[in-house]
Amino acid sequence: MSTHLQSIKMKLQGILESMKSFHKSTIKMKNPGKVAEMVSQIIADGKSKLQVIMDFDHTLTRVHEAGRRCACTWEILDQSELMPQIYRDETTRLRDKYYPIEIDPNLTIEQKLPMAVEWYTQAHEVMLKTGLRQKDLVAMVRDSSAKLREGTDQLLERLHQMDVPVLIFSAGLGDLIHALLDQHADNHDNIKVVSNYMRFDDEGKMVGFHDELIHMYNKNENSVHSSAYFERLRGRNNVLLMGDNVGDLRMADGVENPNVTLRIGFLNDYSEERLAKFLDMFDIVLVDDQTMDVGNDIVTQLA
Template sequence: MSCYRLQNILTALPACIKITYNPQPCYLTFTSPTSNNSRVLCCGYSSKNQVKKMEAGHHDLSKVTVVGDPQLLQRRIDAVRLAGPAKLQVIADFDGTLTNYFVNGRRGQSSHGILKQGNAEYDDKRQALYEYYHPLEFSPTIPVEEKTKLMEEWWGKTHNLLIEGGLTYDAIKESVTSSAIAFRDGVVELFEFLEERDIPVLIFSAGLADIIEEVLRQKVHRSFKNVKIVSNRMVFDNDGRLISFKGKLIHSLNKNEHALEMAAPVHEHFGDGDGPINDNASVRKRTNVLLLGDHLGDLGMSDGLDYETRISAGFLNDNIENNLSNYRKAFDVVYLNDAPMWGVVKLVSQMCSTDKMSGNDKSSGITGGAGAAKAPGSGSTGSVSGFDSGATKDGTMKAPGQDVRISMEGFEKNPAGYFRDLQKK
């Protein structure tokens, strides 16, 4: 984002917001008059330059992280931490959330866009449907009920074309092999961290589960027993030819926990014989949620779940000037410019820490204190968790992938470095 375009952001903000400009590197600090601790950092690097710095190993997350209300986020982190990992589940969108928005300096492909069924006529027909229905999907004038029917119509026609056009599983493999799709740096480590703590991950997608699984197979080369995919699933005959779709149709307006019966563990399709960590009923009992998405509509993925605490993390990959204000209001934390997943790894480590907490605990890097609500029965006005602010803690956490304890502060400062060193052992 060049400096002369900062005016687009400034005009979108309320006049009461105090703004401090730092040109080297270029970023803004926003301070709300209602809370001196509420501030936002906006990265001033262009997306391509920022991606290059990330790839070079410079994970300065403060330059790509936006937190609209640090005190509220801290209270939610403390609530999840107090309840423990057994109450936590992670809900994640796939395209543009788990995967990079840019790949090799160009716009990456989505799991929808990579599919070539080996029949040009039917590829063209599916593209024609896209060109007709896609504008309707984002039309602000079409009522939700009518739009839902249109999406069901679009997805149904597309699925029929895949069957009629003779899609084979070999075509899916070839499509993924030749695709420009890649996972964000840190996604595998996030899955491993959660797997070790028996925390389920639900990947919600309005696309095709079989394609997502093939992407995992080719790009990650391993399975995760805690990961399930909630998406449209294909049925193939003995010759690997698509003959039907299984279960409920999932489209862009109903990919939420109402569709949980469509969830299937990834490991079943990798030939892993171990059973899943959680069945769908037990997942619903996990009433604390970390939600990951890249569109405002992804916030609806938790619909159907009676959650107690939800922390939402949004990836704002492009068009930041026009969307930052809305994303900052909607998500608890926003990661800019196609950022890596290390910020979420750090966030999860804070949520799963066994440290005792207080309203003055700044181990998460998010200021608490004055705005923290009094916990019932805590007897301390500054306590979020119910622990007294003078409680002791050893500042350690269980090391991911090892049966030892390590400094949580050290891990949070450089999670990427920790996992790199672990892989060398």
């Protein structure tokens, strides 16, 4: 190996070695050398070339804290005393039926997709029967166990200060995402949330949803090509992508002229089969890691 190549290799290794999060037992990588090269390129190109694409539920938010499971946006409604018991009964039935399909490593996305549509369609129909009121959403979030991962507020603040666009794709509930960000971080103007938004009548009662159903397998950047937000993405062909499901890998579909796409996967429900699948598809896999340490380590290196 030439002296020049040795120097490059040492530099790449040094990048990861200097970041504390890359020494945690929760981090797994199939190809650390490739990750080092990608991180090095993102850092070298700087903040002006970066965009961030994130899932929300159990990616930006915690899965558990102090032995207690933390709610996703759907579960915020489950936990609220303002919702009728029949709602909890029905959503539990749907979760018990469809969640094992979602995390089954032996099924392809194409096989899972119709099941996802069934799940979300039926969950939406159940919500419509509850008489949900818009004025109750803030209290529902406040009283729930939903929390951001440790360091998420700092990451979002850093990205805001750097004017890096953040696109949050969520198959959850957009109204609750904004309420949660308002309460636990700052709902910055560099953040765009694409999700399922409730529609209310003049009296504030839920009567449906706006636009197309967003589920875990149809989230991608093509959906913002006609929006003003898309103009902010021009020239930003380095992508930091974070998700907790293999369907989240499609969130970067539609990125124009992508250069580096660093895929970080949060493996929340562990099995050896799922870990193997995640390692094949994500560049970095975080096993039961309730922090945003890796994202913060990378972003703090940007100039």
